Amino acid sequence: MSAPRAFAPILMILALGAALPFVTSSNIILNGMVTTLIVALAGYGWNLLGGYGGQFSFGHAAFFGTGAYACALLQQRCGVNAWVAFASAITIGGGVGFIIGYLSFRSGLRGSYFALVTLAFAEVFRIVVNASSFFNGAAGVLLELDARPGNFQFASRAAYYEVALGLVGVALLSTRALERSRLGAYLVAVRENENAAKALGVDTLKTKLQAISLSAAFTAAAGAFYVQYFLFINPELGFGASISIEALLAPIIGGLGTAFGPLVGAVALHELGELTQWLLGSLPGADMALFGVFLVLIIAFARGGILGLLSRLGRGVHGMAGEVMP
């Protein structure tokens, strides 16, 4: 695929998305879109490692929470500017990803073992943050309201929406660039057959470490943005199981290992959630239960997710679906 053909659809969709606030000024819609984009961003992180690298993490909350807490505490405790805190949170998240990756991959963990150890790391983070007064314990961290762009706080939801869209845009473009790079080729090779990759000179440990660091950085960005938007984080919101699940649901439902998958999946999840609420009222857990059913159905009948289904229906959207797994 030539560079214009690879990147043009992304830029077009981003431009279309950016126009949304000019069509609607409904705070409810914009709020829904912002939370959807946060899930999408966390999903982009997961997709790099899980979709392209084949390493399924069940604990991406570890990175989301790290991003959120790092961003909040750097501002609150150290008086760091919000934008600097945001950038630092992404770096710290990437670092935590590197460390967890180094420990797990160096020990040769993969498959269920890797899923388990990531789950355990997220749990340990949650318990430690919950128990420690340094992190403000179970009460969580509240950021002071000071709505100035220089402070990464905006008076209008539309502005938050545009920033979130920008972040997802960066994730989308990076994913597409990854597909077209040596790292991307190596990562997919590791997913398909690690020994064959080694025989062809691929340093599989290094490849996986690069992937998990990038992956963690994107998911940490989602966490850091979350805290700037809601101005609040607590151990359950940051490190709880639900964000780990949403981060993996979005790409799997959208299309595992594709550039548009996490975005499509996050939108689908959001709409599905709205639909459940409309049908059943606000029953706790009903939306998640339905997501679970959806996950099983996708695995059973459409491993390529929604994009895989679409590209099976008509080859026309193939350019958008990219390399959909059969």
Next chain:
Amino acid sequence: MLAPDILLAAVLNGLMTGAVYALVAVGLTLVYGVLHIINFAHGAILSAAMFAAYFASLAGVDPYIALIGLAPLFFAAGYAAQRLIISPASHGDDQNVLLVTLGLSIVIENVLLTAFHSDTRSIDVPYGFASVDLGFAFLPLPRVVAFAVACVVSAALWIGLHHTDTGKAIRAVAKERYGATLVGIDVAHVYAVTFGIGAACLAIAACLLLPSYYVNPRVGEAYVLVAFTVVVFGGMGSVPGALIGGLMIGVIESLTGLFFGESLGQLGIFVLFIVMLLLRPTGLFGARA
């Protein structure tokens, strides 16, 4: 320095808890040993079983009696889940199984949440606060019963695995799936039976836990992370490993709680878990998983 009898009481208490951990872990390790997958729905099934026992008790059936009905019921449910959902949905790919069982756990947990909300409930039984006097320590009666039943069930499972045809078929499939097919073993049936046994163990554990514990839609989660630790500790797929591992983790938790306070007891387990996974993923007693 603590008095020796306090220490001994803590160890005994740990063994009591550990027996239930062992029972939860046995189901998990058996499924891993045979199907070579981690059943991420294990915790959610435990929560469901505890709700079942809870409602049985509301209906006037003592949990220890309910056990007799719930164990076969959960066996059947587990059998059906493997045969009708997990196996067809995952097309024989291990990574799919991982996601399908995760999906099942999300469904079960959230259906429970939708139906019963996140309230924490417990039951009143006449023997709830009864205890056994050992002279130097009092042990709560429900936990002594749990310990005894867990030991009996594990022993029965051990005997069943080694001395019945089904047990031998299960072990054959665990060792060599393809070879087992060649000698005429119905592997899909064995998988489902194993899954059913795992679920039945959870039903029994639930009935044993209920008199001294509480129930909410996420209660199983905590137990299952401990069970994962036990399984990794005892060696993935090893039944005796799960028993010994369960008892040891119970004691370790009890002692960490004694020395460092309750809230860190759990943390100790997770740290142990991560260290075990990283350093010796085949467990203390396991051969290569």
Next chain:
Amino acid sequence: MTTILEIDTVTKRFGGLTAVDNVSLSIEPGGIVGLIGPNGAGKTTLFSLISGFERPSLGRIIFRGDDISDLAPDRRAALGIARTFQIVQPFARLSVAENITVGAHLRHRSRAEAIAKAREISARLGLCAMIDKPASSLTVAGRKRLELARALATEPVLLLLDEVLAGLNPSEMRDILPVIRTIREGGVTVIMVEHVMQAVMNLCERVIVLNQGRLIADGSPREVTRDRRVVEAYLGQGAAARLEAEHA
């Protein structure tokens, strides 16, 4: 320095089993060397030791003068050692082109260059027609070619071929023999494990025979097939004597 590869008193044990037992040999650059022996002789293990998937229990492996015994497989591939697997290991869900591109990336960081290299290799191996098909859709012969193509894409100095002819029918075999010859003519040293003796006799200047982990013969194809120990290794003790009696 005249040798490209030197195996210096290498032993590999798996638990109680000695798969490779005190083997020493050296390979000069630029030929095709056959490595034969009955099943379980340690041929594949020797390949794994050379390519780094196993480490020797004793002894050293020297490649172009450097001790590489402790290097990981990917580092050895970077030095110029490529291997194929006896049981082919394609990246099943990737296309043929993508499979080969992974190998080509070893010497070409740029994607455009790696793709160009992959196209060139697939043309050489007659894979052009199926370049966009997923590797999982290939026939056995196609997969063997892909395995070879991927290894070649790493631009090796030393190529280890593990039974690339096994499972092929005679006409497929006839097609691939010239390919192996061209690889040698391109300056690559080839060591091949092969059971198809006709091909070994045809291609190799030198044949090494392993039996039960030990090196039992080393010479021209003609010498080796006349060696009593080789005949006995394949046909059992006393077989050589019986054969001689029959011919007498």
